[in-house]
Amino acid sequence: xxxxxxxxxxxxxxxxxxxxxxxxxxxxxxxxxxxxxxxxxxxxxxxxxxxxxxxxxxxxxxxxxxxxxxxxxxxxxxxxxxxxxxxxxxxxxxxxxxxxxxxxxxxxxxxxxxxxxxxxxxxxxxxxxxx
Numbered sequence: 001x002x003x004x005x006x007x008x009x010x011x012x013x014x015x016x017x018x019x020x021x022x023x024x025x026x027x028x029x030x031x032x033x034x035x036x037x038x039x040x041x042x043x044x045x046x047x048x049x050x051x052x053x054x055x056x057x058x059x060x061x062x063x064x065x066x067x068x069x070x071x072x073x074x075x076x077x078x079x080x081x082x083x084x085x086x087x088x089x090x091x092x093x094x095x096x097x098x099x100x101x102x103x104x105x106x107x108x109x110x111x112x113x114x115x116x117x118x119x120x121x122x123x124x125x126x127x128x129x130x131x
Contacts, residue, residue, distance in 0.1 A: 003036045010046040023059045025049050
């Protein structure tokens with residue numbers, strides 16, 4: 001498939017697909033006219049890359065672990081170096097810290113919204129007496 005179709009199917013801008021290719025995260029064949037030709041499996045690969053980027057992993061780490069991932073729901077470990085393991089453990093800790101921070105922020109926003117909604121109830125509703 002050409003880059004436009006891959007972009008459409010994954011919701012990823014063409015510019016980012018070219019960047020993934022430059023970073024060695026994605027491989028495309030070239031047609032005789034020079035156009036990129038992506039195999040069908042690239043759809044899942046791009047979705048994997050996007051998910052890993054969204055989780056906060058930098059492309060240099062994604063490049064290390066991407067060859068081990070054959071399915072978006074299963075990771076198959078090959079020969080991981082101690083450095084790779086240490087890097088991933090550090091990233092896992094960093095993600096856990098981000099998750100905790102996001103949860104605290106969500107709770108704060110929920111508390112704020114609850115307070116705003118209580119204050120915005122119609123005045124008559126605030127003073128109604130239950131029978």
